[in-house]
Amino acid sequence: MVVIRSEKDTPESTEVVVVGAGPTGLLLAGDLATAGVPVTVLERRTEESNLTRAFAVHARTLEELDARGVADEVIASGHRVEGLRAFGKVQIHLGDLPTRFPYVLITPQYNVERVLAARAVRAGAVIVRGARLESIAQDTEGVDASYSMGGLVRKIRGQYLVGADGHHSTVRQALGLDFPGESVVSSLMLADVLLAKEPSEQREGQYSNTAERCERGILPPAASASSGGPVLPAGRTAGQSRPAANRRDRRRQRRGSAA
Numbered sequence: 001m002v003v004i005r006s007e008k009d010t011p012e013s014t015e016v017v018v019v020g021a022g023p024t025g026l027l028l029a030g031d032l033a034t035a036g037v038p039v040t041v042l043e044r045r046t047e048e049s050n051l052t053r054a055f056a057v058h059a060r061t062l063e064e065l066d067a068r069g070v071a072d073e074v075i076a077s078g079h080r081v082e083g084l085r086a087f088g089k090v091q092i093h094l095g096d097l098p099t100r101f102p103y104v105l106i107t108p109q110y111n112v113e114r115v116l117a118a119r120a121v122r123a124g125a126v127i128v129r130g131a132r133l134e135s136i137a138q139d140t141e142g143v144d145a146s147y148s149m150g151g152l153v154r155k156i157r158g159q160y161l162v163g164a165d166g167h168h169s170t171v172r173q174a175l176g177l178d179f180p181g182e183s184v185v186s187s188l189m190l191a192d193v194l195l196a197k198e199p200s201e202q203r204e205g206q207y208s209n210t211a212e213r214c215e216r217g218i219l220p221p222a223a224s225a226s227s228g229g230p231v232l233p234a235g236r237t238a239g240q241s242r243p244a245a246n247r248r249d250r251r252r253q254r255r256g257s258a259a
């Protein structure tokens with residue numbers, strides 16, 4: 001697997017520079033490399049993230065992963081949930097969806113990223129870790145990307161550069177592009193925690209543990225209706241879970257500020 005972490009091995013040119021090794025950048029890098037296009041990914045993190053972040057992989061995403069031959073690997077890393085009962089009010093059945101994947105897969109984002117990174121590298125993409133994009137300069141032939149790595153500023157030239165560097169995109173800022181839109185109406189609090197014991201039963205008392213409830217397609221509700229949200233099995237350690245709670249943030253909604 002070609003994942004570069006040392007500055008001496010970094011390429012000086014490629015056809016496409018992708019900035020960001022999140023799911024977007026890794027999927028694109030894999031697609032380009034599979035199509036025979038030389039691609040180098042610059043990623044500021046030195047190691048993969050250990051944060052759950054996105055944990056629900058929906059049917060359509062699994063179909064897209066399946067088209068690339070990696071759905072089964074992602075599925076093996078998670079739990080299938082065929083129905084959701086959210087906030088004690090809404091019940092959603094996914095079992096009848098007309099798809100090979102009639103469920104939502106619960107798996108931490110780093111599992112999806114690991115599979116996508118391996119696929120991209122297998123196809124020939126180069127991933128440079130610990131490389132933070134600082135600036136870009138375009139001309140009629142291509143683009144120079146300056147990035148810092150190991151205390152040095154280095155350059156890579158590509159015919160194209162793709163910004164897949166997330167919410168606070170350096171690429172977007174360098175291009176002077178706006179980020180239009182309005183804030184969502186609720187704020188969400190998430191935590192990756194290690195629980196000393198299983199979450200308390202509220203409505204699904206007949207199931208003895210979280211894994212059994214997940215097998216039966218029921219996400220357990222949060223500890224209290226007012227904090228409202230699921231507690232999901234997550235993480236690499238047995239017992240590691242992810243409680244989520246949301247609340248209306250009317251102040252933000254009134255201001256209409258972008259999140």
Ligand SMILES: Cc1cc2nc3c(=O)[nH]c(=O)nc-3n(C[C@H](O)[C@H](O)[C@H](O)COP(=O)(O)OP(=O)(O)OC[C@H]3O[C@@H](n4cnc5c(N)ncnc54)[C@H](O)[C@@H]3O)c2cc1C
Nearest residue numbers: 020021022023024042043044053054055132133165166170
């Ligand atoms: C706490 C949290 C919880 C979330 N929970 C959910 C959820 O439950 N469900 C859901 O659907 N979505 C969730 N999301 C959103 C989901 O994580 C994002 O939609 C997804 O990560 C977007 O993927 P991306 O590849 O576009 O960007 P990102 O995953 O943000 O990846 C961008 C990458 O670019 C890198 N990068 C940034 N700047 C630079 C730079 N200058 N140079 C080099 N690299 C750079 C970053 O290190 C990062 O690896 C959550 C997000 C967070 C933060």
